[in-house]
Amino acid sequence: MTRSDPVVGKPLVSVENIHKSYRRGSQSISVLRGIDLSVGRGDFIALMGPSGSGKTTLLNLIAGLDRPDQGSLIVAGTDITQLGELDLARWRAIHIGFIFQFYNLLPVLTGLENVELPLLLRNLSRRERREHAMTALELVGLADRVKHTPRELSGGQQQRVAIARAIVTDPTLLVADEPTGDLDKNSAMEVLELLEQLNREFNKTIIMVTHDPRAADKARLIHHLDKGTLESPGK
Numbered sequence: 001m002t003r004s005d006p007v008v009g010k011p012l013v014s015v016e017n018i019h020k021s022y023r024r025g026s027q028s029i030s031v032l033r034g035i036d037l038s039v040g041r042g043d044f045i046a047l048m049g050p051s052g053s054g055k056t057t058l059l060n061l062i063a064g065l066d067r068p069d070q071g072s073l074i075v076a077g078t079d080i081t082q083l084g085e086l087d088l089a090r091w092r093a094i095h096i097g098f099i100f101q102f103y104n105l106l107p108v109l110t111g112l113e114n115v116e117l118p119l120l121l122r123n124l125s126r127r128e129r130r131e132h133a134m135t136a137l138e139l140v141g142l143a144d145r146v147k148h149t150p151r152e153l154s155g156g157q158q159q160r161v162a163i164a165r166a167i168v169t170d171p172t173l174l175v176a177d178e179p180t181g182d183l184d185k186n187s188a189m190e191v192l193e194l195l196e197q198l199n200r201e202f203n204k205t206i207i208m209v210t211h212d213p214r215a216a217d218k219a220r221l222i223h224h225l226d227k228g229t230l231e232s233p234g235k
Ligand SMILES: Nc1ncnc2c1ncn2[C@@H]1O[C@H](COP(=O)(O)OP(=O)(O)OP(=O)(O)O)[C@@H](O)[C@H]1O
Pocket: 022, 023, 024, 031, 049, 050, 051, 052, 053, 054, 055, 056, 057, 058
C-alpha cells in the first residue's frame, strides 16, 4: 500500500435510483426506495440512521454482496449489477476490504494466518504472502501479536487484525459495518484513529455504517438514511 496525499475527487462509487425489497412470507418489504449516492475517491463517509433503515443493505449492495431490484451501481469503474456470480466474487476479492462488527476472524488461525487468507487467491509465494501480511499487521500496530489466535487478543486487537486482513490486498474500497459496535470506548477510539489514518495517509476510500456519533465524527461526510431514503449529507 502506498502512502499518498489525500485526494478527494472523481466518484469511486456511483449509486443511482437503487431499490431493494425483501420478501417475508407473502409480504414484500421495501427496504431501499430510490437511493442516489456518490462517493469520491479518497473519501470517508459515514452512513447513519435508525435501526432497520437499510444501512447494512445499502453497504452490502455497494460491496457486491447482494443485488438491487432496480438501479445502477457503478463501483471502481464497473457496473456491478451486470456481473455474473463468479465475476462478482472476483471483483469483490480485488476491490473490496470488509470490516465487520464482530471481526469474523477464524478462531483456529493466528493473527498472521488470518491476515494472509485473502492473499491465497493471489499468485504469490508463501514468503511474499507472509511479507505482505506482516506489513499490514505492522501498520495496525500489532507486529508483536502475530502468533496469537483471536481468543488471545482483546476485542480492539481483534478488530485491528481484521483491519489488517481488509487492507492486505490493497483494495480500492473499505466497507466497515459498525466497526466499533462491540468495543469499549478506548478500543473504539484506536480503531477509528486507524481508519482515519488509512483515509488520510493512504488515501483509502471508506464507507462506514455506524450508530456511534463519535465514529461518524471521524468521517468527512455523514449521510442519514431514514425508511429507505437518503437525506442530504451533513457534517
Ligand atoms: N436477508 C433479508 N431478508 C429479509 N429481510 C431482511 C434481510 N436483510 C435485511 N432485512 C430487513 O431489511 C430492513 C433493513 O435492514 P438493514 O440491516 O439494512 O438495516 P440497518 O439500518 O442496517 O439496521 P441496524 O442498524 O439495526 O443494523 C430490516 O427490516 C431487516 O429486517
